[in-house]
Amino acid sequence: MQCKRISMMRFLSDLVAIDSSKNENLSACAAIVKREAEKNGFSVQTFDAEKLSRDRVSRQNLVITFNAGKKDTLLLLTHYDVVPAGEGWNENPFKATEVGDRVYGRGTADDKGAVAACLEAMKQLKASRKSRVNVKLLVVCDEEMGGKLGIEFLLKEAKELNGSAQLVVDGDVFPQVGASGIVFGKIRIEGKQGHAGWAHKAENAINFPFLLEISKYAEERKKKKSKLDAPPFSGVGKVYGRFNITMVHAGEKENVIPGECEAKFDLRLNPEEDEQQALEEFKQYFEKAKKKHKVNATLECTMVQPGYYTEKDDKFVEQFMKITQTLQAYAGLGGNDGRHLKIKGIPTICFGPIRRDDKIDNNIHGKNEFVLVKDLEWTRDVIIKLCEEWKE
Ligand SMILES: [Zn+2]
Incomplete structure (x- = not known):
């Protein structure tokens, strides 16, 4: 031996x-x-x-x-x-x-x-x-x-x-x-770049209320419970849907109001979830949030890995x-x-x-x-x- x-x-x-x-x-x-x-x-x-x-x-x-x-x-x-x-x-x-x-x-x-x-x-x-x-x-x-x-x-x-x-x-x-499925994607917010002193002439692309609304999609995802259990000691019972904004990029200088903001996200699917349906649901949520906050934004999925x-x-x-x-x-x-x-x-x-x-x-x-x-x-x-x- x-x-x-x-x-x-x-x-x-x-x-x-x-x-x-x-x-x-x-x-x-x-x-x-x-x-x-x-x-x-x-x-x-x-x-x-x-x-x-x-x-x-x-x-x-x-x-x-x-x-x-x-x-x-x-x-x-x-x-x-x-x-x-x-x-x-x-x-x-x-x-x-x-x-x-x-x-x-x-x-x-x-x-x-x-x-x-x-x-x-x-x-x-x-x-x-x-x-x-x-x-x-x-x-x-x-x-x-x-x-x-x-x-x-x-x-x-x-x-x-x-x-x-x-x-x-x-x-x-x-x-x-x-195993869980994974979706990566990015949201681009377009505003109008300008002088911070003349803020009324610009439109800040770092739209916090909109980003907060998007990040709250985690609460919607959480409602999706898998029939399968998460590993012991993971701190959760069943595997569940997750959503997180994981990267945010905007701005170059303190006195310049940024005209563009990019937020990247990670959306986790339950092992048995249909990825196309999950994406469709997120797109609908995104469009609603866009309308509510009157934001000029686009959504793009960069990777879809089914569970x-x-x-x-x-x-x-x-x-x-x-x-x-x-x-x-x-x-x-x-x-x-x-x-x-x-x-x-x-x-x-x-x-x-x-x-x-x-x-x-x-x-x-x-x-x-x-x-x-x-x-x-x-x-x-x-x-x-x-x-x-x-x-x-
Ligand atoms: Zn490995």
Whole structure:
């Protein structure tokens, strides 16, 4: 057992050592994953989105296959890119450091630890010959950057890629059967620029009453309750509709009344919500507010990412819940890459070594990110058990 743990940790250290928040380092990180997979006898296909990238830097997406000669295939979706380290770390963020039952380092929990746990599970399944399902591990390059050059590119290129079920191994120890949808957009208010001393001749585009009215759309969204529960310790019961103005830009100088104001927003959808209907409702609210405040404003949606969920009585969900001994399936308050394959009709669950409970928070995307070794081992063992007890 000890040597299996050591090989998983060594592989994780190698991954953490490369700062894959930087595009120029992505190919070095992909090479490590590839080397480890091939060393253990797995075939690796590479799908490089370099030609679509603006900087013409290699963006490799890997598909690592364990063919057990079975009818079904389980897909495991992970990513090797990370967010920048930021300031204030106690140790070098790009050196995996074991302290007690924790390993510190950028990506240890999100999502390099998961890459290591998945590959270790595949190694053990190959050695034991007990798997009742084939496994394909997808390791993509830009989950943190939006997915265009990662999972989206991969699915377009690898047309034959298909699976009976999918585990998005980029999540919590509390498994989630769905994720929220996300809409980004911007509101532009037009006024009339002018001298602050001659304010009566200008029209200030920073229209606070109008912006306040728009921000109050949060109260409308809040009324939309999902049938799915939010993760434990998240502080909310059911997942619900959210709306926030997250960026406001206007003005250049104290004595100039700004003629333009731009407010960007984030609107969160329930996993089961229809995004077009939700957008229509917001547009109506926006038009009403415009009229009420007599504002010259436009609304534009810049990104629409639908939510998704898998029914609790789906046999894959039932099987997974039994194996992990979870009584409750949750839906995420954030979005994840699982939606791309869920759209194809593949039952999807998101889980992984990230822990956010009343005692522990892995600080993903923050300083001193860490993962509990036992959570990496649990992730690995859940995959092994699921494959060994797979029901067609
Ligand atoms: Zn992630």
